[in-house]
Amino acid sequence: MPFRSSAPAIASALALLLCACGRNDAESPAPVADVAPETVAAAPAETDTAERQPLKARAAWKPTPLLVPAEARDALLMQATEAERQGLLYGNEPLGALDLYAALADADPPMPEARIGRERIIGLLRERFEAERVAGNLEVAEEIDAVLAVVSPAEAAGRDEALAAARVAATATAMGDARREAGQWLAPRGGSAVAAYREALEAVPAFAPASAGLQGIEKALLDRAAASVAAGEFDAAEAELRRAARVGLDPDAVQDARASLAQARADAAGVAVREANEAIDRLDLPRAATRLADAQQIDPQAPGLDELGSRLALVRRYGHFRPGQRFADALGGGIDGPVMVVAPHGEFTMGAGDEESGARDNERPLHEVRFERGFALAVRETSVAEFARFVAATGYRTVAERRGRSTVYDERGGAMVELRGAHWRRGYQGRTPAAPDDPVIHIAFDDAVAYAEWLSVRTGLRYRLPSEAEFEYALRGGRATPWAWGDRLPPRVAANLTGEGDQSPQGRRWGRAIRGWSDGHWGPAPVGTYAPEGFGTYDLIGNVSEWVEDCWHDSYRRAPGDGRAWVNPGCEERVVRGGSWASTLEQSRSAFRLQVPAALTSARIGFRVARDL
Incomplete structure (x- = not known):
């Protein structure tokens, strides 16, 4: 139908x-x-x-x-x-x-x-x-x-077994939820929420409530890591990611978070490196050190860390300079100050050993001196022309000018004598004008200090006389031998000393001459005539002896070990270092030193300046 x-x-x-x-x-x-x-x-x-x-x-x-x-x-x-x-x-x-x-x-x-x-x-x-x-x-x-x-009654037994496993999983999941609520996410071992959820998943793989519990914990840990990254707390973020990895639910999500953390570290470290370099440019070394430490903490593999560390170390020791670098500070009016060279930081053994021939007790004991920072030393002795600029700018009158006399070399008698009218504008004999490129002589200690202070005023930087330790350190140029050139005579003339081949205008020769030595000058030579010494200076070995800042002490007992000048307030005797055109081989040793009244002016004594970096 x-x-x-x-x-x-x-x-x-x-x-x-x-x-x-x-x-x-x-x-x-x-x-x-x-x-x-x-x-x-x-x-x-x-x-x-x-x-x-x-x-x-x-x-x-x-x-x-x-x-x-x-x-x-x-x-x-x-x-x-x-x-x-x-x-x-x-x-x-x-x-x-x-x-x-x-x-x-x-x-x-x-x-x-x-x-x-x-x-x-x-x-x-x-x-x-x-x-x-x-x-x-x-x-x-x-x-x-x-x-x-x-x-379908034939499958009843299998379903009963499956339901029993699910009840086990449900019980374990409920335990995991309770532990998660109590904050026991990953600890204690065997008694954590993660352990309970894993037990549930062992009973029923992919049991959704247990998977959801694990996912919730993992997501919370990843969210914590992201918040730590946003706050710049990268180590805390890394710790949260390690915990998230232990959950083991979504390795790809953890890996993505690690990649984000790595990029954030790199970005933050890059900013720290840039700011540290900017601080170094300003010579703000505490800030530079802080940002360098930040960059190292953020990302030890950050690009530029090694260069930054090296740069900071150099700046701490040399400011904006490099060892061996030459420079001249502007004095204004288109005029530059003396050419300076940067002596490297380091250490050396100062003085003479017991076995050194010709050494004196005042050159002992041997002691270690360490320079934590480099310093700048004038490449050449202060010239007549350089000192003349100072006098023209200030109207300064030297000790010899005020006193009306200085010590000169008397060729007829072959000795040093006082001569009226001798001063810095005159040569070693005190009668004829000095050449502009000759080392300035007839200078007392106070005259040298006055010149250095003028440079300081004109440049805004600290010029001074070198310390005795700085002078010997530069004179040795890294050598521990008795002379700056070694332990025997060099194959060529290294300085203006009393050479066997030297002869005065009147035909006089030195009584204690250095055999085989002929430097071509009787009296001072123009500054920088001979080969440079180890650190790039000229004439520390000879030409004219030079004032240093230290007061005289009979030995090096209790001498400073950091290269500073050893000064006692009001001392009237200072130290003169280095050989002169009238010095013997023994007097040209690197450890040789002289005790000289601060007011003395002489045709054999000049000076050069040092500068802090």
């Missing part, structure tokens, strides 16, 4: 009677399926909606025994399909797809489409059972299990 859509016909056709099997006549009539024509018409042929919609927990299910009139079969099949589309897979009110398919499959004659539908629903229930079990919805999974126990 064909299906008609009139309401009375449908109502009559869908009158279903209770099956007599297992029931008596006194039992209630079977429920009637309420199928509206518009509902039947809307039912699709195929759908997967049931797989997408969540199952709602229902009361315990048992199959509904139905008698199906032949005229209602098609309508009931459409109703079963609609129930499947809506996700009503089983149930009594309203009837689920499984109930309807089962009734139609068992009808006489059975409907093949209904049998296929029933098997499809059973397959969907198996899938939903596993999905709900893994999702932790155990009540729903147990309800589905009850249905499957009826329609």
Whole structure:
């Protein structure tokens, strides 16, 4: 009989009677399926909606025994399909797809489409059972299990085992949640939230509540790491990432966070390196050291760290200069001060040893001197022209000028004598004008100090006389031998001393001359005439002896070990270092020193200046 859509016909056709099997006549009539024509018409042929919609927990299910009139079969099949589309897979009110398919499959004659539908629903229930079990919805999974126990009893044992594992996982997950709430994320060992969640996942791999717990902990740790990075607390961020890695849920996320941390470290270290270099440019060394330490702490592998450390070390020792560098400070008016050379920091043994021939007691004991910083020393002795600029600028009158005399060399007598009218503008004989490039002589200690103070005023930098230790350190130029050139005469003349080949204008020769030595001058030579010494200076060995800042002491006992001048307030005797044009070989030794009254002026004594860096 064909299906008609009139309401009375449908109502009559869908009158279903209770099956007599297992029931008596006194039992209630079977429920009637309420199928509206518009509902039947809307039912699709195929759908997967049931797989997408969540199952709602229902009361315990048992199959509904139905008698199906032949005229209602098609309508009931459409109703079963609609129930499947809506996700009503089983149930009594309203009837689920499984109930309807089962009734139609068992009808006489059975409907093949209904049998296929029933098997499809059973397959969907198996899938939903596993999905709900893994999702932790155990009540729903147990309800589905009850249905499957009826329609697929052969698999009951496997489902029971799966449900038991899920209960274990649920218990472990609950413990993990409690520990997480208590802050026991990764500790104590074996008693942490992560340990409980892993126990749950061992029972049921991919157990959603446990995975969600691990994900929550991992995300919180990654968020903490990100906050630490934003605050510049990179070590704290690294610690949080190590904890996140121990969670082990999403290694890629942890690796991405590590890459972000590495970039943030590099950026922050780069800023610190740049700011440290800027501080060095300003000679703000405390700031530079702080930012260097920051950069090293932030990223020990940051580019430029080694160069920055070396630069800071150099600046600490040399300011803006380099060892061996030459420079001249501007004095204003287009005039530069004396050319200076940077002596390297370092240490040396000062004085003469017991075995050194010609050494005196005042050159002992040997002692170590260390220069923590470099210093600058005039490359050449102060020249007449340089001193003349000072006098012209200040109107300064030297001690010899005020006193009206100085000590000169008397060629007729071959000795040093006082001569009236001798002063810095005159030569070693005190009568003829000195050449502009000759070393200035007839200078007292106070005159040399006055020149250095003028340079300080004009440049804003600290010029001074060198200390005795600085002079000997530069004179030796790194050698520990008795002479700056070694322990025997050099193959060529190294300085202006009393050479065997020297001869005065009147034909006089030295009585204690250095054999085989002919430097070409009797009296001072123009500054810088001979070869440079070890640190790039000229004439420390000879030409004129030079004032240093130290007061005279009979020995080096209790002498400073840091290279500073050894000064006692009000001392009237100072130290003169280095040989002169009238010095013997013994007097040109590196350790040789002279005790001289500070007020003495002589044709054999000049000076050069030093400068702090």
